Amino acid sequence: MFIFIFGLIWTVFMTAISVPFLVSTSEQEDITMNIVPLVTFAVFDLVGLVLMIFGLKKIIKDRKTEKYGLQCYGIVRRIEPTGASVNDNPEFKAVIDIVNPETMQVETVEETIGFDYNKYPTDSYLLCKYYQGDINIKSIVSDSEIPESTRQYLPAAPQGAGQNVEYSSDGEFVSIDGVLYRKS
Numbered sequence: 001m002f003i004f005i006f007g008l009i010w011t012v013f014m015t016a017i018s019v020p021f022l023v024s025t026s027e028q029e030d031i032t033m034n035i036v037p038l039v040t041f042a043v044f045d046l047v048g049l050v051l052m053i054f055g056l057k058k059i060i061k062d063r064k065t066e067k068y069g070l071q072c073y074g075i076v077r078r079i080e081p082t083g084a085s086v087n088d089n090p091e092f093k094a095v096i097d098i099v100n101p102e103t104m105q106v107e108t109v110e111e112t113i114g115f116d117y118n119k120y121p122t123d124s125y126l127l128c129k130y131y132q133g134d135i136n137i138k139s140i141v142s143d144s145e146i147p148e149s150t151r152q153y154l155p156a157a158p159q160g161a162g163q164n165v166e167y168s169s170d171g172e173f174v175s176i177d178g179v180l181y182r183k184s
Helices: 003-027 029-069
Strands: 070-086 089-099 108-113 123-132 134-141 165-166 173-176 179-182
Touching: 003 029, 029 070, 029 173, 070 108, 070 134, 089 123, 089 134, 089 165
Parallel strands: none
Antiparallel strands: 070 089, 070 123, 089 108, 123 134, 165 173, 173 179
């Protein structure tokens, strides 16, 4: 959704700047003097449109997964930056091993999780929806909630995974089953 909104804002801003320029240029006799700014505006507008289209495709894919997807389970292997950032806050993606509900084979997928690194802790089990190679993460679940037929395909998480774990917004504190700990 972020890419779509960014592309929309980018396109609206560039159009608001380029349209008055084009109107004033069309009134002038020598348009060749303004060819470089015109091409520059066109390139910037094109970038915004590409971002909007890319973001819209992602939104449509997520909606299809939500509507037609099958329930599946997975385990978070690691959290990595996507390379995008807003106000120096990096965006993250989770690398997840899931059990494909159609083939019962383990697949590794990546899902963008936003700007909170601690949203899905490493080695935590997840309930997801799967559709045509895409997943939507629904929630963190304990290992006891995973059906035995699926659990056999996912390696067991280390001791302590699946507990009620919450991180503070600044990442300084962690609450495990209601007990507050300070990170050292």
